[in-house]
Amino acid sequence: MSLFLAELKRSWIQLVRYSSEVIGGMIGTTIIFYGLFLSARYIAGPAFQLGDRLDSIIVGYVLWTLMLFILGDIAGGLQQEARTGTLEQLFLSPYRAPTVFLMRTIASLLLNLAINLGILLLILLLTGSQLRFPPSLVFPLFTVLLGAYGISFAMGAMALILKQVQQLLGVFQFALLFLFTTPVETWTGTARTIGWLLPMAPGAGLLREVMARGAALDWMAWGLSLINGAMYFCVGIFLFQWATQTVKRQGKLGGY
Numbered sequence: 001m002s003l004f005l006a007e008l009k010r011s012w013i014q015l016v017r018y019s020s021e022v023i024g025g026m027i028g029t030t031i032i033f034y035g036l037f038l039s040a041r042y043i044a045g046p047a048f049q050l051g052d053r054l055d056s057i058i059v060g061y062v063l064w065t066l067m068l069f070i071l072g073d074i075a076g077g078l079q080q081e082a083r084t085g086t087l088e089q090l091f092l093s094p095y096r097a098p099t100v101f102l103m104r105t106i107a108s109l110l111l112n113l114a115i116n117l118g119i120l121l122l123i124l125l126l127t128g129s130q131l132r133f134p135p136s137l138v139f140p141l142f143t144v145l146l147g148a149y150g151i152s153f154a155m156g157a158m159a160l161i162l163k164q165v166q167q168l169l170g171v172f173q174f175a176l177l178f179l180f181t182t183p184v185e186t187w188t189g190t191a192r193t194i195g196w197l198l199p200m201a202p203g204a205g206l207l208r209e210v211m212a213r214g215a216a217l218d219w220m221a222w223g224l225s226l227i228n229g230a231m232y233f234c235v236g237i238f239l240f241q242w243a244t245q246t247v248k249r250q251g252k253l254g255g256y
Contacts, residue, residue, distance in 0.1 A: 003095055007107035015111055026115060029065050030122040033058075037127055055129050055212035060180035062120045063144060063204055067176055069112040070148045073105045075155040075169060082163070091253060097244050098237055101156065105149060132210065136217040140206035143222070146229030147200035150236030157236075157243035160253075180204050196224055199232050 015022060037054075078101075081087040091097050124131065155172065159165050184195030185205030195201050202225030209215040247253045 003100065004103045004107055007100075007104045008110070011104075011108040011111055022115060026119050026122070029119050030126070033061055033123055034126050054127065055131055056183060056208045057181055058120070058123055058127070058129055058131065059208050059211050060182075060204060061177075062116055062123070063200075063207065064173075064177050064180045065119055066112060066116045067148050067151075067180070067200075068173060069108070069115070070105060070145075070152050071155060071169065071173070073108050073112075074101050074149075074152040075159045075165060077101070077104070078156050078159040079163075079165070088253060091244070091248070098153070098240050101153070101240075102149070105152070109145070131212060132214050134210060134217075137207060137210050139217060139222055140203045140210065140225060143203035143225040143229035144200045144207065146226075147203065147232040150229070150232035150234070151199055153233075153236030153240040157239040160240075160243040160247050183208065185209060196228065200229065202228050 078087065081090060090100055093100060095103075120131075123129070155165065155169065158168065162168075179198060179201060182201075183205065184192075184198065184201045185208065187195045195205070202221065206217065206221055206225055210217055
């Protein structure tokens, strides 16, 4: 708890001190989506009607922006700590490195959720879309966050080993955009099975069903999405611990 409170205080201080970055990020993210929306409406002409498809795209896009924040907390944070020369201090603390970064991401999650809610409200205001916010959306959101943290720890492991992963992160971020905006829940046959195995895809599909289409939460599907998220989370933690032990053994923790 003391570590969590310390990281929460750290996240809040950074948010206040660099508030212009946060506000600029919110405005920039909203403008990008609105620009794509206006372009699609111009191409389609006067008969432009997306219905609940627009709502589904909005849900996927906001989930993608939340994933970018989480990726920045671990993989981006590791590179920033290395540049500022404080990475070794984190690994010399009384807490294990995975524990430190897990508490850091959980502490910043509260702030990131508030930021993403602001982005979502701006997009809804600009597009005129209407989403539903039933209490049951917390359950699929939890499975998405589990998978997101797992992927983030895996990318953090790559940052520890390879040091420079900006380009890889960029490619991976666009792959995630495709993953979040593709309605895998509508796939059938073998493709549907593949969709259940993709990271965060089952939970994202449930969020689209609940928020965009107004459907009741399918608890069987939620159980499968929980297994999916837990599996990727465990794999990500394992890879991060392996990378930590590897760089320590090779003496390359703070190396370039």
